[in-house]
Amino acid sequence: MAIRIAASRLPLLLLALAAGRAHAHPPGLSSLDLALKPDHIEATATFALQDIEAFVPMDSDLDAEVSDAEREAAKPAIAKLLAEQLRISADGTELQSQPGQASFDGRNNAQVQMVYPAAAQRQLRLQSGFLGLLPDGHQQYLTVRDAAGKTLAEKMLGRNDDQLDLTLAAAADTAAPQAAFAAFGDFFKLGIEHILTGYDHLLFLFALLAVTHSLWPALKIITFFTIAHSITLACAGLRLVELPGSFVEPFIAATIIYVGLENIIRGAHPKGRHWLTFGFGLIHGFGFAGVLQEMNISAADSGILLPLLAFNLGIETGQIAVAALVLPLIWWLNSQVATAGRFLKGGSVAVSLMGAFWLVERTML
Incomplete structure (x- = not known):
C-alpha cells in the first residue's frame, strides 16, 4: 500500500515543484567592469532592466506598458542611480563620476558607462552599494583591467560582500596567474545553483530518465546530454553561435512536452533515447549560456574560458548529484509491476502539462 501511494502522488509532487518555479524569480545577475586608464577610470555596469525598474519606474503614464519614449526618458535617472551607488577611491581619495551614459541592449539589460577623472597609482577601493538595494542573492561579477586590457582582479560581489580592495603594484605582478583562477569557485558554485534551481532542465532530465531500468541506459542519456549542452554552452559563451532567448526558452519548454508525450505514447522502452537527448541537449546548452550572457562576460577571448569551464563543471556536478538521488527511486518504481505503468x-x-504551461508563459504571457 505504501508503494502505491508514493507512486500515485509522485506526478503531483513534480507538478507542484515545477509550478512553484514558474512563479519564482531566480536571484539577479549583473556585471561591473573597471578599466584603469593612465589619467582616468572607466566603469561599465550592466543590470537586467527588471532590477532597475523597481527604483526607476519607467511606465510614467501607468498604462502597464513601457514605450520606447519612456525608456529613453528614464536613461538619466538610471545613470544617476548607479553613479550614486558606486563608490570608487583611488589612493585614499574618493572619486566623483562625471555624468554617466545609460543604454539598453537587445536582452532587456541596462548598461551604464561612467568616467572618473582621476587615476589610481597604488591603491584602488570599490564598493557596489546598489547590491544592498537588490534582493538577497543577487550576484555581480566584477572585473578590473589595466590600460592594456590585462585582468588585474576578478570577484563575485554580493550584498554581504560588495567591496574590493586592490593594491595595484602587487596586482600588476601577480594578476596573470591569480586573476584567472580567483573566480573559479564562484562560477562553479553558480553552475550548481543554476542547475538546482533550473527546474525546466531538471524536469527534462527526469522525463528522459523515467524510462530507464538500469545504469547503462541512464549513463548514456546523462553522457549525451552533458556532451550536447557543453558544446552549445561553449559556442554561446564564446559567441561562435548565438540564439535569442525568445527562441531558446520556448523551445526548451517544447522539448519537455515532447519527451513527456513520447513516454506516454511509446512506453517504457523508446528507441534511440540517447540521440534524442543529444539533439535537445544542444538547445538546453543555449539556455545555460543565458546566465553568462546576463552577466555580460560572454566574449571571444581567453578571459571567458576559465569561468566557462567552472560554470559547466558546476552544472555537471549538480546534475550528477540530482541523478544519483532520483535514479534509485525511478528504478525501484519501474521494477514494481503494480506501479510501473502508472508511475x-x-x-x-x-x-507535459508543466512544459505546456511554460510554453504558454514564455510565448504569450
Whole structure:
C-alpha cells in the first residue's frame, strides 16, 4: 500500500515543484567592469532592466506598458542611480563620476558607462552599494583591467560582500596567474545553483530518465546530454553561435512536452533515447549560456574560458548529484509491476502539462 501511494502522488509532487518555479524569480545577475586608464577610470555596469525598474519606474503614464519614449526618458535617472551607488577611491581619495551614459541592449539589460577623472597609482577601493538595494542573492561579477586590457582582479560581489580592495603594484605582478583562477569557485558554485534551481532542465532530465531500468541506459542519456549542452554552452559563451532567448526558452519548454508525450505514447522502452537527448541537449546548452550572457562576460577571448569551464563543471556536478538521488527511486518504481505503468504515465502527463504551461508563459504571457 505504501508503494502505491508514493507512486500515485509522485506526478503531483513534480507538478507542484515545477509550478512553484514558474512563479519564482531566480536571484539577479549583473556585471561591473573597471578599466584603469593612465589619467582616468572607466566603469561599465550592466543590470537586467527588471532590477532597475523597481527604483526607476519607467511606465510614467501607468498604462502597464513601457514605450520606447519612456525608456529613453528614464536613461538619466538610471545613470544617476548607479553613479550614486558606486563608490570608487583611488589612493585614499574618493572619486566623483562625471555624468554617466545609460543604454539598453537587445536582452532587456541596462548598461551604464561612467568616467572618473582621476587615476589610481597604488591603491584602488570599490564598493557596489546598489547590491544592498537588490534582493538577497543577487550576484555581480566584477572585473578590473589595466590600460592594456590585462585582468588585474576578478570577484563575485554580493550584498554581504560588495567591496574590493586592490593594491595595484602587487596586482600588476601577480594578476596573470591569480586573476584567472580567483573566480573559479564562484562560477562553479553558480553552475550548481543554476542547475538546482533550473527546474525546466531538471524536469527534462527526469522525463528522459523515467524510462530507464538500469545504469547503462541512464549513463548514456546523462553522457549525451552533458556532451550536447557543453558544446552549445561553449559556442554561446564564446559567441561562435548565438540564439535569442525568445527562441531558446520556448523551445526548451517544447522539448519537455515532447519527451513527456513520447513516454506516454511509446512506453517504457523508446528507441534511440540517447540521440534524442543529444539533439535537445544542444538547445538546453543555449539556455545555460543565458546566465553568462546576463552577466555580460560572454566574449571571444581567453578571459571567458576559465569561468566557462567552472560554470559547466558546476552544472555537471549538480546534475550528477540530482541523478544519483532520483535514479534509485525511478528504478525501484519501474521494477514494481503494480506501479510501473502508472508511475511512467502519471509522471509523463505531469511533465507535459508543466512544459505546456511554460510554453504558454514564455510565448504569450
